[in-house]
Amino acid sequence: MKKYIITVVGKDSVGIIAKVCTYLSENHANILDISQTIVQGYFNMMMIVDPSACEKPMETISDELEQIGDSIGVKIHLQHEDIFNMMHRI
Amino acid sequence: MINIFEVLETNHMIQQENLDVRTITIGISLLDCIDSNLDRLNENIYRKITTIAKDLVPVGQAIEREFGIPIVNKRISVTPIGLIGASACHCPEDFVSIAKTLDAAAKEVGVNFLGGYSALVSKGMTKADEDLIRSIPLALSQTEYICSSVNVGSTKTGIDMNAVRLLGDIIVETANRTKDKDSLGCAKLVVFCNAPDDNPFMAGAFHGVTEGDAVINVGVSGPGVVKNAVEQCKGKDFEVLCETVKKTAFKITRVGQLVAREASRRLGIPFGIIDLSLAPTPAIGDSISDILEQMGLERTGAPGTTAALALLNDQVKKGGVMASSYVGGLSGAFIPVSEDQGMIHAVQAGALSIEKLEAMTCVCSVGLDMIAIPGDTKPTTIAGIIADEMAIGMVNAKTTAVRLIPVIGKDVGEMVEFGGLLGYAPIMPVSRFDCSEFVNRGGRIPAPIHSFKN
Numbered sequence: 001m002k003k004y005i006i007t008v009v010g011k012d013s014v015g016i017i018a019k020v021c022t023y024l025s026e027n028h029a030n031i032l033d034i035s036q037t038i039v040q041g042y043f044n045m046m047m048i049v050d051p052s053a054c055e056k057p058m059e060t061i062s063d064e065l066e067q068i069g070d071s072i073g074v075k076i077h078l079q080h081e082d083i084f085n086m087m088h089r090i
Numbered sequence: 091m092i093n094i095f096e097v098l099e100t101n102h103m104i105q106q107e108n109l110d111v112r113t114i115t116i117g118i119s120l121l122d123c124i125d126s127n128l129d130r131l132n133e134n135i136y137r138k139i140t141t142i143a144k145d146l147v148p149v150g151q152a153i154e155r156e157f158g159i160p161i162v163n164k165r166i167s168v169t170p171i172g173l174i175g176a177s178a179c180h181c182p183e184d185f186v187s188i189a190k191t192l193d194a195a196a197k198e199v200g201v202n203f204l205g206g207y208s209a210l211v212s213k214g215m216t217k218a219d220e221d222l223i224r225s226i227p228l229a230l231s232q233t234e235y236i237c238s239s240v241n242v243g244s245t246k247t248g249i250d251m252n253a254v255r256l257l258g259d260i261i262v263e264t265a266n267r268t269k270d271k272d273s274l275g276c277a278k279l280v281v282f283c284n285a286p287d288d289n290p291f292m293a294g295a296f297h298g299v300t301e302g303d304a305v306i307n308v309g310v311s312g313p314g315v316v317k318n319a320v321e322q323c324k325g326k327d328f329e330v331l332c333e334t335v336k337k338t339a340f341k342i343t344r345v346g347q348l349v350a351r352e353a354s355r356r357l358g359i360p361f362g363i364i365d366l367s368l369a370p371t372p373a374i375g376d377s378i379s380d381i382l383e384q385m386g387l388e389r390t391g392a393p394g395t396t397a398a399l400a401l402l403n404d405q406v407k408k409g410g411v412m413a414s415s416y417v418g419g420l421s422g423a424f425i426p427v428s429e430d431q432g433m434i435h436a437v438q439a440g441a442l443s444i445e446k447l448e449a450m451t452c453v454c455s456v457g458l459d460m461i462a463i464p465g466d467t468k469p470t471t472i473a474g475i476i477a478d479e480m481a482i483g484m485v486n487a488k489t490t491a492v493r494l495i496p497v498i499g500k501d502v503g504e505m506v507e508f509g510g511l512l513g514y515a516p517i518m519p520v521s522r523f524d525c526s527e528f529v530n531r532g533g534r535i536p537a538p539i540h541s542f543k544n
Contacts, residue, residue: 005097035094046094059155077101079158081092086344088096 003032003081004049004058006065010074012043019068020047020076027061028053043074048081100341104159107314108376109342111349112369113163114150115205115290116143116359117297117305120169128178132191135174139166139195139204142304142359147200149356153349161349162311162371162511163202167295168192172209176218182225189229189236196235203278205295207238210285213247213534223253226260230275231267237278237293241285243480245487248537249283254480255529257281258473262496265465269498272506276495277428277460281476283483283490288363289419294456294491305362306354307419310346311369312338314376316406320384331385332405339366339409347414365419366410367455368402370430372513378402378423379432390432391442399423400453420489422455428495428508428515429460437516444475444518452482457491462506462515465498472496474525477535485538 008016017034024031029051036045054061062078069076103109123134143166150164168174171188179185189207196204207229209219226238240257243249261276268275280294287298290307297305319338323330346364354361370378379390382398403422411417425447427433436442444461451457457479463472476492483490497506500517507514 005092007097007101009101033091037094037098039098044094044098046097048091062155077158080156082348083157083159083345084092084097084100086348087100087341088092 001050001052004051005079005081005084006047006049007077007079008043008045008069008074010043010069012038013072016043016072016074017045019072020065023065023068024049027056029061101158103312103315107312107318108371108373109312109315109345110160110162111346112309112311113165113290114146114161114349114353115165115167115295115307115309116146116357117167117288117301117307117362118142119297119301119303120174121299124174124177126177128184128187131175131178132187135188136191136195139168139192140198143199143201145357149353152356153352157348159345159349164200165290165292165295166196166199166201166204167290167297168204168206169297169299170206170208170210172216172219172222173299175222176216179218179221182221182228185222185225186229186232189225189233193233193235201235203237203292204235205237205239205292206297207236208240208296210241211250211253212241212244214250215253220256223256223260226279227263227267227275230264230278237295239280239282239285239294239296241282242476243283243484245284245484246537249477249480249484249535251477251529251535252532254476255470255473255532257476258469258529261472261494262469265496265498272508273465273495273497274508277493277508277512279493281480281492283480284488286419286489290365291367291369291420293493301362302360304359306350306357306359307362307365308346308350308353309365309367309369309419310342311367312342313368313370313378313381315342316368316402317375317377317381317384320381328401332401335402335405336409339406340413343410343413361416363416363418364410364414366407366414366417366421367419368406368423370424370426371511372429372431374431377430377432378425379430379436383432389439389441390436391446395446396449396453399425399450403454420455424456424459425450425454426460427518428462428513429511430513434513434515437518444520448478448482451479451490452486456489457483457493459491459493460495460512460515461493462495462497462517463520464501464517465496467496467520468526470524470526470529471520473529475520477529481535
């Protein structure tokens with residue numbers, strides 16, 4: 001199973017998680033884990049998702065998430081989990 | 091499972107500290123293109139490159155996208171053209187036609203550079219090698235993407251001083267032919283001692299004859315990441331400093347390994363090596379010099395610089411070696427002056443001279459790199475500088491290189507702008523004392539003795 005990591009960084013406001021989760025559920029992406037933290041006043045959220053039931057290609061999901069981010073003033077990135085596994089796991 | 095702090099650390103490196111993969115380079119053997127008919131040779135070369143490398147750029151972009159890591163360059167290296175053109179080319183102009191074919195192929199597949207317009211003449215030049223070298227000024231002035239290199243010496247063979255002397259003239263001629271672009275042609279010409287067969291970095295990349303038909307080599311980067319890590323151990327002892335650099339180098343290299351593996355799988359071309367080099371760019375914070383200064387030097391060039399660079403180079407290798415299954419290429423810190431903001435500042439402050447840079451090249455890769463010198467520098471003086479640098483490589487059994495740019499019409503203190511990753515540079519003074527009698531002797535410097543090391 002390929003997992004992807006979604007990161008959301010920006011100023012905290014009402015409904016960020018709701019917006020992202022709604023989009024993911026509409027596109028059949030299963031959320032496996034969510035964590036969040038505040039670093040230097042900025043809201044940081046990470047989601048681990050399983051997109052195997054998604055119909056859209058990952059590039060489209062990535063673009064659309066970015067657009068959602070732009071509309072609510074945060075940066076949203078979608079990345080394959082392997083970049084983090086490679087860097088932080090031996 | 092991955093935790094949020096690890097994710098944030100990785101993304102901070104990419105977004106704030108300029109972590110990137112500097113290049114994916116496909117090495118392509120052109121040996122099976124050889125033909126005694128020049129037109130057929132050109133046709134074969136064009137077809138082979140545009141077939142093998144056609145998916146390089148889209149695949150590179152897809153990997154960038156999927157992992158969220160920038161891949162700055164996609165490049166091609168080919169078998170040294172001095173060999174490939176030997177039976178079809180009878181004069182320098184014939185070689186220029188191959189350069190144009192390579193340029194067209196590079197443009198077609200959309201790569202940033204194509205290296206391998208090269209000759210390997212560490213012991214002597216064939217007629218074809220000499221023709222190729224003599225064609226370099228014309229080839230570099232009439233092409234856009236071609237990079238050229240000449241290997242003039244090695245630890246096993248000594249130094250071909252005839253080639254060194256000839257290259258003094260060739261560099262000046264290349265500068266003259268591209269003088270309307272601040273002698274940019276010279277930025278694409280490297281003179282090597284002990285050139286590696288699998289280097290993915292330009293301008294010195296070529297696909298060695300000992301390599302397979304096609305291979306993926308990847309160059310990593312990330313001076314900004316190392317600098318920020320070094321900043322965290324201010325005031326700590328060398329053990330802490332070294333451990334920090336090593337761990338950081340491991341992380342950087344792992345990203346390169348991932349990209350190399352993916353590119354190899356998607357393109358169906360075997361993975362060759364990761365080049366563990368710290369390569370700077372002119373962007374603020376993406377500087378080798380800044381790392382050295384962060385270690386505690388007021389300016390790069392101050393006493394202690396060579397030791398700091400030696401430490402950095404060694405720790406990057408120690409961390410990187412474990413992160414990758416195959417390591418090769420140049421693997422070390424690069425110190426190109428024009429491509430490194432901190433180096434430029436050090437030169438402007440009067441802290442860094444060519445002589446100090448020469449000392450620094452004894453402990454790192456690759457050599458006197460991207461140094462702008464006055465346009466009226468004599469060819470014999472340039473040959474003398476090359477000979478010095480080649481001698482360092484030969485005696486110390488390491489790769490060294492020279493990429494000097496005599497900027498026609500400009501003098502010491504003036505600035506020259508090359509643009510893009512090549513950056514900008516203040517013109518540095520060169521020793522005014524003459525060495526023409528020495529470099530004009532002709533012949534070879536014999537290989538050094540390999541015992542009695544001192």
